[in-house]
Amino acid sequence: MLTRNCLLLFLWILVDEGSVSSLRPPSPPLGRSRTGREHAKSLVGPMRNGAAGYQRVKRGWVWNQFFVLEEYMGSDPQYVGKLHTDLDSGDSGVKYTLSGDGAGSIFTIDQTTGDIHALRSLDREEKPYYTLRAQAVDIDTNRPLEPESEFVIKVQDINDNEPKFLEGPYTASVPEMSPVGTYVTQVTATDADDPTYGNSARVVYSILHGQPYFSVDPKTGVIKTALPNMDREVKEQYQVLIQAKDMGGQLGGLAGTTTINITLSDVNDNPPRFSKSFFHLRVPESSAVGSAVGRIKAHDLDIGKNAEVEYTIVPGDGGAMFDITTNEHNQEGIIILKRPLDYESKKAYTFKVDASNAHLDPRFQSFGAFKDTATVKINVLDVDEPPVFNKPSYMMDVYEDTPAGTIIGAVTAQDLDASSSPVRYSIDWKSDLDSYFDIDPVEGTISTNELLDRESIAQHNISIVATKLNSPVLTSRVAVTVHVLDINEFPPELASPYETFVCENSKAGQVIQTFSAQDQDLRAAGQQFSFKSPKEDMKNKNFTIRDFGNNTAGIVTKRGGFRRRLQEIYLLPVVIDDNGYPPKSSTGTLTIRVCGCESDGSLLTCSAEAIFLPVGLSTGALIAILLCIIILLVIVVLYVGLRRQKKKETLMSSKEDIRDNVIHYDDEGGGEEDTHAFDMGTLRNPKVVKENLFRRDVKPEMKRGPRAPVSQDSADIRDFINQRLKEHDVDNSAPPYDSLATYAYEGDGSVAESLSSIESIVIDPEEDYDYLNEWGPRFKTLAGIFGEQSETQSNSTTTENTH
Numbered sequence: 001m002l003t004r005n006c007l008l009l010f011l012w013i014l015v016d017e018g019s020v021s022s023l024r025p026p027s028p029p030l031g032r033s034r035t036g037r038e039h040a041k042s043l044v045g046p047m048r049n050g051a052a053g054y055q056r057v058k059r060g061w062v063w064n065q066f067f068v069l070e071e072y073m074g075s076d077p078q079y080v081g082k083l084h085t086d087l088d089s090g091d092s093g094v095k096y097t098l099s100g101d102g103a104g105s106i107f108t109i110d111q112t113t114g115d116i117h118a119l120r121s122l123d124r125e126e127k128p129y130y131t132l133r134a135q136a137v138d139i140d141t142n143r144p145l146e147p148e149s150e151f152v153i154k155v156q157d158i159n160d161n162e163p164k165f166l167e168g169p170y171t172a173s174v175p176e177m178s179p180v181g182t183y184v185t186q187v188t189a190t191d192a193d194d195p196t197y198g199n200s201a202r203v204v205y206s207i208l209h210g211q212p213y214f215s216v217d218p219k220t221g222v223i224k225t226a227l228p229n230m231d232r233e234v235k236e237q238y239q240v241l242i243q244a245k246d247m248g249g250q251l252g253g254l255a256g257t258t259t260i261n262i263t264l265s266d267v268n269d270n271p272p273r274f275s276k277s278f279f280h281l282r283v284p285e286s287s288a289v290g291s292a293v294g295r296i297k298a299h300d301l302d303i304g305k306n307a308e309v310e311y312t313i314v315p316g317d318g319g320a321m322f323d324i325t326t327n328e329h330n331q332e333g334i335i336i337l338k339r340p341l342d343y344e345s346k347k348a349y350t351f352k353v354d355a356s357n358a359h360l361d362p363r364f365q366s367f368g369a370f371k372d373t374a375t376v377k378i379n380v381l382d383v384d385e386p387p388v389f390n391k392p393s394y395m396m397d398v399y400e401d402t403p404a405g406t407i408i409g410a411v412t413a414q415d416l417d418a419s420s421s422p423v424r425y426s427i428d429w430k431s432d433l434d435s436y437f438d439i440d441p442v443e444g445t446i447s448t449n450e451l452l453d454r455e456s457i458a459q460h461n462i463s464i465v466a467t468k469l470n471s472p473v474l475t476s477r478v479a480v481t482v483h484v485l486d487i488n489e490f491p492p493e494l495a496s497p498y499e500t501f502v503c504e505n506s507k508a509g510q511v512i513q514t515f516s517a518q519d520q521d522l523r524a525a526g527q528q529f530s531f532k533s534p535k536e537d538m539k540n541k542n543f544t545i546r547d548f549g550n551n552t553a554g555i556v557t558k559r560g561g562f563r564r565r566l567q568e569i570y571l572l573p574v575v576i577d578d579n580g581y582p583p584k585s586s587t588g589t590l591t592i593r594v595c596g597c598e599s600d601g602s603l604l605t606c607s608a609e610a611i612f613l614p615v616g617l618s619t620g621a622l623i624a625i626l627l628c629i630i631i632l633l634v635i636v637v638l639y640v641g642l643r644r645q646k647k648k649e650t651l652m653s654s655k656e657d658i659r660d661n662v663i664h665y666d667d668e669g670g671g672e673e674d675t676h677a678f679d680m681g682t683l684r685n686p687k688v689v690k691e692n693l694f695r696r697d698v699k700p701e702m703k704r705g706p707r708a709p710v711s712q713d714s715a716d717i718r719d720f721i722n723q724r725l726k727e728h729d730v731d732n733s734a735p736p737y738d739s740l741a742t743y744a745y746e747g748d749g750s751v752a753e754s755l756s757s758i759e760s761i762v763i764d765p766e767e768d769y770d771y772l773n774e775w776g777p778r779f780k781t782l783a784g785i786f787g788e789q790s791e792t793q794s795n796s797t798t799t800e801n802t803h
Helices: 002-015 362-367 608-612 619-652 714-730 770-775 777-802
Strands: 042-046 054-058 066-069 078-082 094-100 107-109 115-118 129-138 149-156 170-175 183-186 204-209 214-216 222-225 237-245 255-265 278-284 292-299 309-313 322-326 332-337 348-357 371-381 393-399 407-410 423-427 437-439 445-448 459-468 471-485 499-503 511-518 529-532 543-547 552-557 569-578 585-597 603-605
Touching: 066 078, 094 107, 107 129, 170 183, 183 255, 204 214, 214 237, 278 292, 292 309, 292 371, 309 322, 322 348, 393 407, 423 437, 437 459, 499 511, 511 529, 511 585, 543 569, 770 777
Parallel strands: 066 149, 170 255, 278 371, 393 471, 499 585
Antiparallel strands: 042 054, 078 115, 094 129, 107 115, 129 149, 183 222, 204 237, 214 222, 237 255, 292 332, 309 348, 322 332, 348 371, 407 445, 423 459, 437 445, 459 471, 511 552, 529 543, 529 569, 543 552, 569 585, 585 603
């Protein structure tokens, strides 16, 4: 190959006018040559005359897009191409340099000849091309002979990558019974080789497994059905193996495979079918209405909503007695009882049931009717039943005050079973707690036990129990409603206490009030009330009664010119009659007040005192006057209260009153040493006591006798105290609260002698007063005094013993 390249180079030199102006690189592998662009650039070199300038020198780089084969496995470096400049005269005076992608590590250049080699194997899928820069420099001065130029080395592809399915394995579905050519899915394989070079990336699809059911387009990878009428009920899952091969499917190409799991989706192509054509059921006659009495089922080979079954009863024998619904979970037909069964009336029912799909597919209706029919026979089983009343309920009427024992009606029940047992009747005591009624146990006749009052209870609801004689546990009940009819026993009366007024400026013949009546008796249709004035009031010159004929009447004035000053209130009697039997009548009284009115008849005032109010004062002025009066009264009351309080305090705080003072305080005193709370001097000096000194806070109602002067001896003071105690006992004007009397005199001759510590001169020197410290803070001072005295006495005794 190197020899061929040299020959090509030699021929090109001869053709190009005998001068070396360009160089073609060697042909690429596989005999594929590519013509590159020819660049003619000017080379600027130094001027030989020494001037500071450059002259433009003609030069020429000739190169194409170099190619290097990928995955080269040779032992020597792979030759890429040759670079040459027309400035190179062949005397080895030019040096070639290489820079850029992979220069030195992947690609190397012979500095003298310009030959480029690849040092290692390259992978196009890793990097498809490399951009490099070449330059020719003077080998001695290392000065560039021309500018740097850029070129590309492209890695030439070989078929070293097989097609790959990046999204596999695949899943797809197609409806069953689909025609040939129905689209299922599409698969795509990717080849990493160069699609622009050769057939390395040209992929062809084929089916390795899955025929004859499916086919694949070799170019697009679209999978379609290849067999008609594939039935899901026969086979539901299919697995198809698809191959993708490059090189256009030719021999030697690389291949990849993937799996597609295809599921046939269900369509409604199967009607429901009963497992048998005849169903036999047995139902007790005591079954409750609405209960399920049997189940049947039709099977459908489809799934999901295509398997939903609807059941209907064909009109006929059982249509009125039974109904059928579908159980959504298992698609069973549930037969439901619509009416009560009676073995004695009918012992068996036979009817047909249709089972059909709820969702039909019109494509398959040509296959036939999508339903199935089965026959159902239901036998009614005899059950011992309770008696049955001939009516579901009873209504009876009785007049109030009907004598006790009167028969008001009867109930009838019978045993419909074959045994035909006798029936006994009774009243449920819970429905007739007051025992208003009684029943004949054999005949079932109901009678009253006592007098009935419609105004107390207008309707009685009782329950009658019927029991079979040979089976007491079997009972039935029926409701009996007894209406108590009214008799005319109450007279009519006014509907309400009407408040009527007549204006002073009313005219004669004017209706001033409309009223009606009511009756406590049961209001029947056509009840009528009539109104009139009593005979003794026919000569009333002020008012009269006018009956309107519709159970209402009106008060009509017979004159005008009513005056409140002359008469404020008028009483008008009215006679009310009803049309009951016997008719009842009553007399009511209407009160009419004379009031002042506007010219249009609107009410102003009905108060008689308003006549005497001064003319010209408005309502606001009257309210202001009333508020002023109230304020003055409050001021007077406060002033009197303050005066009384001040006077009371003056009397109670007087120190000249030698009688006891009642003092209330919350804190405790200081004991005998506290002489600031009370003035004790008064009691210690009886001479300052004045005669005939009375209480100042209470007015005395009885005179006290003159008091004898007291002396300073103990007998006089004792008499004074006794006298004061007697006065307190007999003084009726004293306040009713306890008094605290405090006197400084303690008295003589007491059996217990004096309790004061002042006269306690003789002290036991050996007595220990330390226990006073244990009595608490109140005795702290006393404990200190006696403690000091004890220490003093003990020191004195010690001194005397020393002497």
